[in-house]
Amino acid sequence: MPSDHAPTTEPVMPEPAGTPVPAVTPERVLAGIALLVPIVAMLWVSSYNKTDPAAAGMPFFYWYQLLWVPVSAVFTVAAYLLINRDEKARKAARKGGAR
Amino acid sequence: MTGVNVPALVVFVLFFLLVTVMGFLASRWRRAGDAAHLDEWGLGGRSFGTWVTWFLLGGDLYTAYTFVAVPAAVYATGAAGFFAVPYTIVAYPLVFLFLPRLWSVSRVHGYVTPADFVRGRYGSRPLSLVVALTGILATMPYIALQLVGIQAVLDVLGVGGGENANWFVKDLPLFLAFGVLAAYTYSSGLRAPALIAFVKDALVYIVIIVAVIYIPIRLGGYGHIFDTAAQHFKQTRAGSLTLPANKEWTYATLGIGSAMALFMYPHSVTGVLASKSRNTVRRNMAIMPAYSLMLGLLALLGFMAIAAGVGSGVKGYNSQLSVPQLFANMFPDWFTGVAFAAIGIGALVPAAIMSIAAANLFTRNVYKEWLKPAATPADETRVAKLVSLLVKVGALVFVLGMDRQAAINLQLLGGLWILQTFVAIVGGLFTRWFHHWALFAGWAAGMVYGTWKAYGIASPATKHFGGNAAEIPGIGEIGYIGLTAFALNLIVSVVLTLVLRAAKAPVGQDETRPSDYSAEAGDEERENAPEPVAAH
Numbered sequence: 328m329p330s331d332h333a334p335t336t337e338p339v340m341p342e343p344a345g346t347p348v349p350a351v352t353p354e355r356v357l358a359g360i361a362l363l364v365p366i367v368a369m370l371w372v373s374s375y376n377k378t379d380p381a382a383a384g385m386p387f388f389y390w391y392q393l394l395w396v397p398v399s400a401v402f403t404v405a406a407y408l409l410i411n412r413d414e415k416a417r418k419a420a421r422k423g424g425a426r
Numbered sequence: 427m428t429g430v431n432v433p434a435l436v437v438f439v440l441f442f443l444l445v446t447v448m449g450f451l452a453s454r455w456r457r458a459g460d461a462a463h464l465d466e467w468g469l470g471g472r473s474f475g476t477w478v479t480w481f482l483l484g485g486d487l488y489t490a491y492t493f494v495a496v497p498a499a500v501y502a503t504g505a506a507g508f509f510a511v512p513y514t515i516v517a518y519p520l521v522f523l524f525l526p527r528l529w530s531v532s533r534v535h536g537y538v539t540p541a542d543f544v545r546g547r548y549g550s551r552p553l554s555l556v557v558a559l560t561g562i563l564a565t566m567p568y569i570a571l572q573l574v575g576i577q578a579v580l581d582v583l584g585v586g587g588g589e590n591a592n593w594f595v596k597d598l599p600l601f602l603a604f605g606v607l608a609a610y611t612y613s614s615g616l617r618a619p620a621l622i623a624f625v626k627d628a629l630v631y632i633v634i635i636v637a638v639i640y641i642p643i644r645l646g647g648y649g650h651i652f653d654t655a656a657q658h659f660k661q662t663r664a665g666s667l668t669l670p671a672n673k674e675w676t677y678a679t680l681g682i683g684s685a686m687a688l689f690m691y692p693h694s695v696t697g698v699l700a701s702k703s704r705n706t707v708r709r710n711m712a713i714m715p716a717y718s719l720m721l722g723l724l725a726l727l728g729f730m731a732i733a734a735g736v737g738s739g740v741k742g743y744n745s746q747l748s749v750p751q752l753f754a755n756m757f758p759d760w761f762t763g764v765a766f767a768a769i770g771i772g773a774l775v776p777a778a779i780m781s782i783a784a785a786n787l788f789t790r791n792v793y794k795e796w797l798k799p800a801a802t803p804a805d806e807t808r809v810a811k812l813v814s815l816l817v818k819v820g821a822l823v824f825v826l827g828m829d830r831q832a833a834i835n836l837q838l839l840g841g842l843w844i845l846q847t848f849v850a851i852v853g854g855l856f857t858r859w860f861h862h863w864a865l866f867a868g869w870a871a872g873m874v875y876g877t878w879k880a881y882g883i884a885s886p887a888t889k890h891f892g893g894n895a896a897e898i899p900g901i902g903e904i905g906y907i908g909l910t911a912f913a914l915n916l917i918v919s920v921v922l923t924l925v926l927r928a929a930k931a932p933v934g935q936d937e938t939r940p941s942d943y944s945a946e947a948g949d950e951e952r953e954n955a956p957e958p959v960a961a962h
Contacts, residue, residue, distance in 0.1 A: 362519035369512035370682060372674040376505075378667060384649025388668050392511045393722045399515045400715040403522060407712045411705075414944075 348420045354413040358406040365399035430584035431754065437763025438583065438770065441629070442603070445622045445771055449610030452617040462804040467615030467811065468538055468786045469700045476709050478620055479701040482779075483710060484717045485623030486697045487688065490575030490773030491568075491837075493630070493724060498745040500728025501736075504655065504665030506673055508725055509680045514718035517685035522711040525689060525698055527855040529707045530945040531938055532699050539783075540695050540851050541791040547854040549934025550862035551795060556869055557847045558791035561692040564844040565784045567836035568691070569821040572773040572780075574746070574833060576603060577825070579766045582750040597826060603770070604777075608818045611778045612811050616700055619778040626775050629768035631720065633753075637730075637765070638723045641756050645733050654733040675903035676895045683909035687845040692783035693776065703947040727752060777818070785813035835891035839880055842894065842908035846872035849912070849919050855943065858936055864922035872915030879907045 368374075369392070378386040456473060465472055474482060492510070499507030528543065537543045541561065545554035580599050610618045642648050652667065659665045669677055688694060701707055731752040737743035753765045789810040794801045801809070825833060850865040885892025898905040 362522055365519050366516050366682070369515050370678045372669065372678045376669050376671075376674055381649075381652075384647055384652055386652055386667055388505060389508065389726070392508065392515070393719070395515050396511070396715050396719045396722055399519065400712060403519055403712040403715070406519070406522060407708050410708065414946075 348413075348417045352413055352416075354409045354416075358409040358413070361402045361406040361409070365395060365402050368395060369399075431582075431759055431762065433759035434754070434763035434766060435583055435585065437760050438579075438767050441625070441764070441767035441771065445625055445774065446606050446610065448621050448625065449606075449614060449618040452610070452621040453614035455617050455621055462807055464538055464786065464789065464803055464806045464810055465536075467807050468782055468789075469696065470616040470620055472533070472700060473702050474620065474700050474706070475702055476706050476713075479697065479706055479710050480713055481623040481627050482620045482700065483694070483697045483714060485619060485626050485772075485775035486693055486779045487714075487776075488630075488717050488721060488772070489568075489572060489776040490769050491571040492721065493769050493772055494575050494578050494746055494749060495571075496721060496725050497728035497731065497749045500725045501731050501748045502664060502728075502745040504659055504667055504729075505669045506665065506677065507728060508722075509677050509684075510725060511718065511722045512677070512681040513684045513688075514721055515715070516681055517688050518711045518714050518718075520682075520685050521689045522708065524852050524855050525711065526704050526707050527943040528695070528851075529698060529701065529704050531855070531942045533704075533947065534942040534945050535938065538699065539692060539787045539790050540690070540847065541787060544850055544854060545791070545795070546937045547858065548850075548860075548862040548865070549936060550866075553850060553862045553866050553869075554791055554795065556866065557850060558787045560843050560847050560869075560873075561690075561787050562784050564840035565692055565780050566817065566821060566824070567833050567840050568693075569777050569780045569784075569817065570824040570833040571837050572777040573600060573604070573821060573825040575773045576600060576770055578746050578750050579769050582747060582754050583766060600822075600825075603774070604818060604822055607774050607778060608781075608815050611781060611814055611818075615811075616696065616779065616782055619775045619782075620700070622771065622778075623775050626768065626771040629764060630772060633765045633768045634720050634723055636761070637727060637753070637756075641727070641730050641734075641752070644756060645730060651729050651733040655729045658732050658738075672904060675898075675901075675905050679898075679905035679909045680894065683845060683906040683912065684841060686848055686912070687841045687908065690844045690847050690851060692787055693780040696779060696783040696786065704944075705946065777821075781814040781817040781821075782810075784817045785810040788813045831888050835888060838894050839877065839891060842876040842880060842911060843873060845908045845912050846876070846915050849916050853919070859923065860919055861923045861926040861931060862934055863931070864919045864926055867922050868915040868917075868919030871918045872911040875914050876907050876911030879911070 375388055375391045378388060380387055382390045456471065461467075496507065496510045499510075501507070528540075531537070531546075532543060535542075535546055537546065539558065539561070541554045541558035544557045545551065548554075577600060585599055642651060645651055656667050659667065689698070698707055701710070727749050731737070731748040734752055734755060736748050736751045736755065737745070750766065750769070754762050757765060789806050793809050794806060798805070846869050849860070849868055853860050853865070879896050880894065881890045883891065883893040883896060894907055895904050896907050896910070897903070898910050
């Protein structure tokens with residue numbers, strides 16, 4: 328990535344030293360996957376473009392997509408918890424480094 | 427229309443009076459800080475917690491027009507109209523990635539609009555201006571469509587007036603509703619829709635839950651409803667219960683394209699920036715799907731309207747009336763009133779937020795940036811309040827002066843247009859690599875291509891702008907024009923950035939720092955942040 332900073336007169340905030348947390352952590356990767364799953368599932372239209380099996384009279388096409396609403400919420404909550412953990416770790420590392 | 431439904435009308439008017447009182451009282455709700463600052467009127471003091479934000483965003487994104495149009499599309503076309511469901515499923519995981527960054531950088535630098543961010547990030551006034559104008563342009567027809575939603579309800583209530591009614595009598599209820607809305611938005615700002623959203627969402631949830639349980643019981647169960655719908659589509663050939671194979675691409679591209687466009691709309695951004703912390707934003711992305719579930723159930727009402735025989739045998743039946751008519755046929759009169767109040771108030775909340783968002787854009791990115799750079803925060807607030815009135819009058823004139831079809835066409839175009847700001851805004855949240863003139867050219871290419879393609883689509887209802895899908899060049903499938911235009915936009919932006927970088931073209935000043943994008947409320951970075959520069 329080319330440098331993306333125009334020169335500024337004010338000094339850039341010193342990036343905190345100490346034990347740096349790498350940009351790619353297991354938490355971030357897992358969160359990314361959790362967010363990707365519902366998107367892929369919904370864009371793969373041919374996987375659910377059919378009427379059978381119906382549930383309680385509702386064709387597959389409809390109940391399957393409705394089911395994905397709460398399922399996607401579960402994945403997003405998982406991503407939220409993972410990112411929260413990651414940010415806490417980062418904050419702790421920054422604090423530790425600043426002392 | 428046969429006479430006025432008096433019990434329903436009484437209930438409707440009572441709810442309307444309730445929210446009117448709430449709208450005016452809202453100015454005293456959680457008041458803090460400097461009332462003359464645009465943050466107060468235009469963003470509710472940036473103070474809303476998780477639940478208020480949830481109600482506000484729900485009230486903001488799931489509009490009256492959605493309630494009327496989504497089931498209407500299912501009523502008219504079957505499976506193809508159901509795309510609203512995958513659209514809202516995809517939207518939250520997608521925006522989870524970038525909205526927290528937008529919130530943080532806006533908090534640190536005091537940005538009120540997405541165009542403020544573009545101005546600060548790229549240091550480019552022209553790019554910021556086109557982002558602002560695109561936002562205003564896309565929002566205006568959206569406000570007009572909220573009126574269409576109210577009109578549909580008033581028509582079915584029997585107070586919309588007949589064809590032969592005097593135009594003034596016919597539109598008087600609409601004038602009243604909008605006059606009142608304009609007045610309390612003016613006095614209370616974003617606090618009014620935030621407070622009213624509680625009533626709106628509660629009503630909507632009650633109505634939907636009752637509808638999806640009670641109506642199928644009366645119609646003989648979901649099995650019967652879908653069987654009837656299948657037969658109906660077989661006879662009319664108007665739609666189908668599953669997608670024809672050549673429509674799968676359209677379905678997927680409409681879903682993802684609309685999801686990307688959703689949080690580019692100024693009123694969505696206003697809702698997000700009004701929240702008090704970065705974590706509030708994230709938490710909301712996880713709990714917003716409750717509304718999507720409601721929307722999915724609501725879409726099924728289109729099939730119920732078919733099964734109940736709404737509009738059957740009427741040539742050229744306006745499908746927009748199908749769900750209000752279904753409610754009127756199925757529910758006892760008083761509950762019809764509750765259902766219509768849900769739709770009517772469902773129009774007022776987003777219309778208020780949209781007019782505030784458009785007013786913020788005009789004030790910050792046109793008035794202050796180009797017309798009166800010396801404007802004080804108090805000036806900004808005054809101008810924004812006035813513009814919010816103008817925007818509403820404009821929407822009213824639009825609906826009364828032009829035909830309804832024009833508003834629907836323009837709203838479809840609005841989605842396509844607003845999507846063209848995605849590269850500049852979301853790209854900018856992650857990298858400063860793009861050159862601002864390349865983004866400008868990409869935006870222009872996307873706008874021109876999308877509008878031109880949409881112009882060429884005819885439908886039975888209209889000669890131009892009759893749809894939103896066309897063949898994707900190079901792929902050969904039929905896809906959402908907005909997404910194709912976005913792809914073109916991205917390609918132009920990347921290629922021109924490479925060229926401009928190679929030519930060492932000058933870049934504007936970036937006033938943001940990497941740490942701004944992850945700042946949380948109460949962080950040291952925030953407290954130490956320099957006074958906003960581009961936020962003038």
